[in-house]
Amino acid sequence: MVQKSKAIVRIAGREYTIRASESEEYIHRVAIYVNRKMEEVIKAQPSLSMAMLGTLTAINLGDEVLKLQEELETLKLRVEELEEASKKTVILPSASDSSPAIYDVSRKSNRK
Numbered sequence: 001m002v003q004k005s006k007a008i009v010r011i012a013g014r015e016y017t018i019r020a021s022e023s024e025e026y027i028h029r030v031a032i033y034v035n036r037k038m039e040e041v042i043k044a045q046p047s048l049s050m051a052m053l054g055t056l057t058a059i060n061l062g063d064e065v066l067k068l069q070e071e072l073e074t075l076k077l078r079v080e081e082l083e084e085a086s087k088k089t090v091i092l093p094s095a096s097d098s099s100p101a102i103y104d105v106s107r108k109s110n111r112k
Contacts, residue, residue: 011035012042012053037061 007024008017009031018027038057042048048056 007031012038012050034061 002021004019004021005024005027006017006019007027008015009028010016011031011034016031018031020027022030034057037060038053041056041060042053045056
């Protein structure tokens with residue numbers, strides 16, 4: 001059975017008891033994040049009811065999640081492209097991998 005954590009958090013001036021399979025610290029981090037997002041919405045539109053505040057905050061968070069998911073997909077595709085390109089790249093041996101080059105230099109005397 002999964003261990004449940006319990007945390008008391010404050011969001012938009014109200015206390016909530018949250019139980020989750022995540023750590024108490026994580027629950028607090030989420031609550032702080034949601035509270036900050038709600039503060040942003042209420043700052044822009046101070047006369048909202050709690051229901052409207054919650055709805056608009058949820059819409060903003062949903063928008064953020066969808067944009068981050070799109071960005072993640074774009075980055076995953078880019079990583080795949082780079083991995084494919086790296087497989088096609090010719091790798092030349094380094095100087096330490098090959099035997100030393102030996103040069104034959106003719107020594108001619110310019111004396112008369």
